[in-house]
Amino acid sequence: xxxxxxxxxxxxxxxxxxxxxxxxxxxxxxxxxxxxxxxxxxxxxxxxxxxxxxxxxxxxxxxxxxxxxxxxxxxxxxxxxxxxxxxxxxxxxxxxxxxxxxxxxxxxxxxxxxxxxxxxxxxxxxxxxxxxxxxxxxxxxxxxxxxxxxxxxxxxxxxxxxxxxxxxxxxxxxxxxxxxxxxxxxxxxxxxxxxxxxxxxxxxxxxxxxxxxxxxxxxxxxxxxxxxxxxxxxxxxxxxxxxxxxxxxxxxxxxxxxxxxxxxxxxxxxxxxxxxxxxxxxxxxxxxxxxxxxxxxxxxxxxxxxxxxxxxxxxxxxxxxxxxxxxxxxxxxxxxxxxxxxxxxxxxxxxxxxxxxxxxxxxxxxxxxxxxxxxxxxxxxxxxxxxxxxxxxxxxxxxxxxxxxxxxxxxxxxxxxxxxxxxxxxxxxxx
Amino acid sequence: xxxxxxxxxxxxxxxxxxxxxxxxxxxxxxxxxxxxxxxxxxxxxxxxxxxxxxxxxxxxxxxxxxxxxxxxxxxxxxxxxxxxxxxxxxxxxxxxxxxxxxxxxxxxxxxxxxxxxxxxxxxxxxxxxxxxxxxx
Numbered sequence: 001x002x003x004x005x006x007x008x009x010x011x012x013x014x015x016x017x018x019x020x021x022x023x024x025x026x027x028x029x030x031x032x033x034x035x036x037x038x039x040x041x042x043x044x045x046x047x048x049x050x051x052x053x054x055x056x057x058x059x060x061x062x063x064x065x066x067x068x069x070x071x072x073x074x075x076x077x078x079x080x081x082x083x084x085x086x087x088x089x090x091x092x093x094x095x096x097x098x099x100x101x102x103x104x105x106x107x108x109x110x111x112x113x114x115x116x117x118x119x120x121x122x123x124x125x126x127x128x129x130x131x132x133x134x135x136x137x138x139x140x141x142x143x144x145x146x147x148x149x150x151x152x153x154x155x156x157x158x159x160x161x162x163x164x165x166x167x168x169x170x171x172x173x174x175x176x177x178x179x180x181x182x183x184x185x186x187x188x189x190x191x192x193x194x195x196x197x198x199x200x201x202x203x204x205x206x207x208x209x210x211x212x213x214x215x216x217x218x219x220x221x222x223x224x225x226x227x228x229x230x231x232x233x234x235x236x237x238x239x240x241x242x243x244x245x246x247x248x249x250x251x252x253x254x255x256x257x258x259x260x261x262x263x264x265x266x267x268x269x270x271x272x273x274x275x276x277x278x279x280x281x282x283x284x285x286x287x288x289x290x291x292x293x294x295x296x297x298x299x300x301x302x303x304x305x306x307x308x309x310x311x312x313x314x315x316x317x318x319x320x321x322x323x324x325x326x327x328x329x330x331x332x333x334x335x336x337x338x339x340x341x342x343x344x345x346x347x348x349x350x351x352x353x354x355x356x357x358x359x360x361x362x363x364x365x366x367x368x369x370x371x372x373x374x375x376x377x378x379x380x381x382x383x384x385x386x387x388x389x390x391x392x393x394x395x396x397x398x399x400x401x402x403x404x405x406x407x408x409x410x411x412x413x414x415x416x417x418x419x420x421x422x423x424x425x426x427x428x429x430x431x
Numbered sequence: 432x433x434x435x436x437x438x439x440x441x442x443x444x445x446x447x448x449x450x451x452x453x454x455x456x457x458x459x460x461x462x463x464x465x466x467x468x469x470x471x472x473x474x475x476x477x478x479x480x481x482x483x484x485x486x487x488x489x490x491x492x493x494x495x496x497x498x499x500x501x502x503x504x505x506x507x508x509x510x511x512x513x514x515x516x517x518x519x520x521x522x523x524x525x526x527x528x529x530x531x532x533x534x535x536x537x538x539x540x541x542x543x544x545x546x547x548x549x550x551x552x553x554x555x556x557x558x559x560x561x562x563x564x565x566x567x
Contacts, residue, residue, distance in 0.1 A: 102537035109522075110546055110553045272456040272483070275511035286483065293486050385433065385460070385479055385490065398477065400464050413460040413479075421514050 066090060074103045078181050083420070099420050112410035116376030117143050118353075120407070122213045124397075127412060129210050130173055133159075133166040134390040136215035138397040138412070141296060142386040143217040146379045146401050149348060153340040155219035156298040161232075161335040162205070162214065163297075163388075164328040168239065169198040170391035171321040171328075175246065178318060182259050184250065194242050201231045218352050219345035232336050236329055243322060260315035267312060275418040278393025279324060283309045283316035290389035297388075302331045351377050376405035392416050433488045443493050444503040447478070451508055455480040455489060458505070461515035463495075463523045467549035472497045474525055478505075495525055504530040522547035 073084040082103035088096040111123050120143070121136040128135055137159055144151065151159075176191020199209045204225050206212040214221050250256045266276065268284045281288055289306040291299045307323035309316040345352045353372045354365035371377075381403045387396035393415030400409040438446050460479035467473060474495040481488050495502050504527035505512045516527040517536040524545040527533055535542060541561065544551055 105537040107546060107553065114553060273510045275457055275459060288483050394459060396460055398460065398462060409464045411462040417514060418511060421511060
């Protein structure tokens with residue numbers, strides 16, 4: 001029986017796909033089209049999406065084979081580098097996490113044993129590309145401790161100026177990439193924009209934007225450029241203004257707060273047990289800062305505060321970095337105003353290479369130049385451990401010398417190596 | 432500010448435990464030194480402890496016996512020692528007894544040799560890749 005589709009009377013008959021039925025009796029393939037009258041108010045709310053049921057938080061008896069192991073990384077946008085996390089998932093809940101590191105291992109401790117003490121900062125500066133000055137500083141301080149020499153006051157203040165500016169640039173990247181991971185993409189642009197100011201000053205002073213090799217045993221490689229105060233003043237003027245912009249955008253932002261507050265809590269006891277230092281420790285209520293407690297390079301002469309927060313969550317760790325930038329800028333301002341005059345390298349012919357001009361005039365200078373750049377200076381036997389407060393925490397360097405011009409053993413205690421360990425603690429639903 | 436102590440290997444675990452009770456809350460660093468052909472025994476483990484309350488550091492040095500290259504693990508006292516002991520095992524081949532998971536941490540699992548030993552040359556071997564044909 002062929003029906004004419006144009007006939008409006010027969011249209012419903014075709015829709016029901018039945019030879020007998022009327023439109024309100026038979027069901028279609030998609031089920032009954034009639035609304036159910038008995039639906040409760042809550043069911044309608046769930047259907048319209050105003051009530052969200054998180055049923056995966058309900059603890060159910062699950063067997064082992066419902067769990068799934070997923071490798072996050074080594075290449076993943078949110079690892080900022082190369083890190084592999086082996087994650088055991090149950091539905092959407094993370095049950096166990098195992099960090100697997102070593103993808104960026106380049107054997108720098110072994111390389112350090114083959115380079116002289118003067119070449120050492122070239123190697124150590126590459127250990128952390130966001131805070132190269134701290135790596136150079138800690139190596140130089142350890143070498144100077146073994147040599148038992150003191151660098152001139154101007155060199156010390158230049159070191160403080162550069163490292164504190166470096167802390168600002170490093171924290172700005174932390175704010176920027178942290179914002180990017182949450183989805184605040186403007187923060188990423190802002191953070192890198194302000195960091196550029198600092199990097200331009202670094203480039204003017206050292207010739208490079210990163211891996212500077214500027215702080216060396218015995219002082220710094222070169223004096224500050226002409227009119228350096230102008231650039232530092234610009235940094236001191238612009239960055240606090242921009243930090244206010246960040247706060248306007250993020251501090252009272254409900255999405256930012258909701259995603260960061262009460263997330264990833266590390267208690268002070270866990271910090272101590274796992275050796276977590278730096279901003280993470282200070283965000284957990286411990287006012288421990290090596291710049292105050294075990295000062296280095298004359299930083300005890302500067303007036304600054306150590307911000308401490310009690311919340312121990314990701315929000316506190318973000319906030320403390322903003323506050324530390326302001327404190328570092330205070331130190332930078334004082335270093336700029338009270339920059340001592342004088343030499344920027346130690347005046348010890350055995351450690352400091354002579355200036356190029358002297359090589360044409362003096363046989364002695366030529367000999368010293370040759371000895372320092374071929375053999376290097378000899379360092380007395382012994383061992384030393386020096387730690388500085390890097391933007392990520394305690395950065396320590398342990399050097400064993402056997403009396404030759406190369407370290408017998410160089411070990412660097414990197415703060416991030418410790419900070420990766422408690423990944424197990426950072427997930428809220430971890431067993 | 433930094434006191435150095437030399438400890439025998441059989442007293443090592445108990446001594447570290449007593450130092451934790453004394454107020455050295457943090458283990459900052461654990462590493463080893465290879466005194467190849469310079470000293471006997473060959474390996475020395477160096478531990479750096481920090482007391483926040485007293486603002487003190489303490490360096491502990493332990494000689495690792497040459498026969499078995501074994502030393503007790505202190506992961507049960509300081510959980511932070513876990514990664515450091517794995518690193519020392521990876522780089523020097525020193526075995527830490529009672530360590531929960533003593534595997535290589537920085538080098539690949541199938542790597543041969545311990546790179547930071549003094550008799551392990553640097554830059555003179557081809558790079559090892561998993562399942563790659565060997566290069567002569």
